[in-house]
Amino acid sequence: MSTTEVPRIITSRFDHEDSHTLARYEATGGYQALRKAIGMAPAAVFDEVKAASLLGRGGAGFPAGVKWGLAPAEVWPRYLVVNGDESEPGTYKDRLLMERDPHQLIEGVLLACYAIGCGQAFLYVRGEMALAQEHIAAALNDAYAAGYVGRNILGTDFSVDVVLTWGAGAYIVGEETALIESLEGNRGMPRLKPPFFPAAKGLYMQPTIVNNVETLSNLPWIISNGGEAFAALGAETSRGTRMFAVSGHVKTPGVFEVEYGVTTFRDLIFSPQYGGGIRNDNAIKAFIPGGASAPWFFEEHLDLPLEKVTVDRAGSMLGSGAIVVMDETTDAVKACLRVVRFFARESCGKCTPCREGTTWLEKILQRILDGYGRPSDLALLMDVCDNISPGIAWPPKQTTICPLGPSAVSPIASAMERFRSEFDARITQAEQTRISVPVAFPKAVTHA
Amino acid sequence: MARLTAENTELALEIIARYPRPKSALIPLLHLAQEQDGHVTDAAMSQIAELVGVSAAEVLGTASFYEMFKFEPVGRYMVNICTNISCQLMGGEELLEHAESTLGIRPGQTTEDGLFTLEDVECIAACTEAPCLQVNYRYFHKISNPQFDQLVADLRSGARNDIPPHGTLAKVRQRIPADRRAGVVTPEDTAHPVWLASSQEAQS
Numbered sequence: 001m002s003t004t005e006v007p008r009i010i011t012s013r014f015d016h017e018d019s020h021t022l023a024r025y026e027a028t029g030g031y032q033a034l035r036k037a038i039g040m041a042p043a044a045v046f047d048e049v050k051a052a053s054l055l056g057r058g059g060a061g062f063p064a065g066v067k068w069g070l071a072p073a074e075v076w077p078r079y080l081v082v083n084g085d086e087s088e089p090g091t092y093k094d095r096l097l098m099e100r101d102p103h104q105l106i107e108g109v110l111l112a113c114y115a116i117g118c119g120q121a122f123l124y125v126r127g128e129m130a131l132a133q134e135h136i137a138a139a140l141n142d143a144y145a146a147g148y149v150g151r152n153i154l155g156t157d158f159s160v161d162v163v164l165t166w167g168a169g170a171y172i173v174g175e176e177t178a179l180i181e182s183l184e185g186n187r188g189m190p191r192l193k194p195p196f197f198p199a200a201k202g203l204y205m206q207p208t209i210v211n212n213v214e215t216l217s218n219l220p221w222i223i224s225n226g227g228e229a230f231a232a233l234g235a236e237t238s239r240g241t242r243m244f245a246v247s248g249h250v251k252t253p254g255v256f257e258v259e260y261g262v263t264t265f266r267d268l269i270f271s272p273q274y275g276g277g278i279r280n281d282n283a284i285k286a287f288i289p290g291g292a293s294a295p296w297f298f299e300e301h302l303d304l305p306l307e308k309v310t311v312d313r314a315g316s317m318l319g320s321g322a323i324v325v326m327d328e329t330t331d332a333v334k335a336c337l338r339v340v341r342f343f344a345r346e347s348c349g350k351c352t353p354c355r356e357g358t359t360w361l362e363k364i365l366q367r368i369l370d371g372y373g374r375p376s377d378l379a380l381l382m383d384v385c386d387n388i389s390p391g392i393a394w395p396p397k398q399t400t401i402c403p404l405g406p407s408a409v410s411p412i413a414s415a416m417e418r419f420r421s422e423f424d425a426r427i428t429q430a431e432q433t434r435i436s437v438p439v440a441f442p443k444a445v446t447h448a
Numbered sequence: 449m450a451r452l453t454a455e456n457t458e459l460a461l462e463i464i465a466r467y468p469r470p471k472s473a474l475i476p477l478l479h480l481a482q483e484q485d486g487h488v489t490d491a492a493m494s495q496i497a498e499l500v501g502v503s504a505a506e507v508l509g510t511a512s513f514y515e516m517f518k519f520e521p522v523g524r525y526m527v528n529i530c531t532n533i534s535c536q537l538m539g540g541e542e543l544l545e546h547a548e549s550t551l552g553i554r555p556g557q558t559t560e561d562g563l564f565t566l567e568d569v570e571c572i573a574a575c576t577e578a579p580c581l582q583v584n585y586r587y588f589h590k591i592s593n594p595q596f597d598q599l600v601a602d603l604r605s606g607a608r609n610d611i612p613p614h615g616t617l618a619k620v621r622q623r624i625p626a627d628r629r630a631g632v633v634t635p636e637d638t639a640h641p642v643w644l645a646s647s648q649e650a651q652s
Binding site: 330 | 466467468469471472473474475476478479500502509510511513514515516517528531532533534536537538570571572573574575576577578582584585586587616617618619620621622623624625627628629630631632633634635637638639640641642643644
């Protein structure tokens, strides 16, 4: 683990009780990046973000600067949509950023709008996050009154409204095209890409940049300190710092901002300053490295750095920065079912392989867990998985519009690969139980 | 059957005016209706349809997709217990079972006194604080069985009146003062953003 002084970029105000207020924000360098930026050409601001090599923090890890550049030239208006619909199981960071430092996010939004030329911004917060909505509403009201948002920002001709909007309970809306549908007042069902890449055809079919809350929260620091200073932190393709939530069977679960690309899973799970090791000093059985959609990792992966490409190559993903730790007492079938059940419940129903497939997977796993599993069930599970994600490989292929369906395949592929014996044991048990039950059907009569 | 009050209708119009297309205000308006009545009534949906210029069926079509909207009366307090993976590992399912026996209801049901509705919910982003729950979308972290019973007792006795009735989310609303408003940008506003143009001129 790096022992050099790594700045806290996005959580720097978290220790203050009043971190969500304008007074605290201004007293700690707030809105200085905005002042600096409007003294620069928008293209120069854009270049700083590109130089930072900031990867999107929502899940896919697409470089923010590249994403911004995908908007077709000279097509106006452009919109900015902030994805604050954090709901990937295990993920807990955007809510903290919205509740505890809403002005940092708002300043990030303004910097993005200035650089890209967005005429209006929509800040979409997950419906269930009442406090985040409250703190953002209050922050926006204060920022409008202080002249940071709205018409003629800081007395210049830069004008943009930032509209707080919110959802109503649907995981799928975290997918950017589904979020746009939701923002248009529709059911949150993903659009087909191509042609509906938001940067080209997004909100109201206009070029739209959809960025995650954590991604945008990095921008004030990047503009204040320069893209190069940001890129100097981290490693390989993973620059800067990043927030990770470590949950499950660790002694001290928590959300930590660490240097990206350098810190390892072992550091996060075992170091006393982070996860503190496995509860009761148990052995680790498995861990999910990047939210429920990610294939599981095991003990041999602990020394991998939290670096995008390295983790991708090892067969999983850092996704949304959610590390869920399972100790040796964990029932693999039960854990697998719980994750699959989530995807079955949250499937939007648009694509048949996902709508039907995830439900089948849930039902089959449930009956295995309940002791009614059949010997053919494991092959059936894999067959259904293969229908949703042909080849059951990583990175996953899909027969669906969005990656939700294939996400339900990840935990099954992982658990079956590693803990097949637990599935077998439950089915064998079921077989034995069944034999002991008196057969209700009359035996075939053999006539002489 | 409750339409929006005059005051809420006023607020609805203010919200609609922030969006380039009125239908984009649908979800916030449905929340407003739910805040007023505790659930979303047919009358409110019909009125919202008129306000944003779509059919009532389209409003229901959108509303019924989202889990937070309730179309029948629910308890004053919606108790949502997370049982997703991080919470499951730390006892979320056991907490749900305990809540069922304390409240005497199963998930999806409401107590006879109309105070509590219980739901088992998916991840609510408090994974490091498992097991966790929300009451009317206010968080309670690392909840033990005795703490749950105390919470229920406090809600029954009125000791926790800081939690507003079901339907109310943020207690602060965004308000854009007329003199600070940059204005809605519709897809028809195809002009080059002024600040891009002026900085290009400055550069050249």
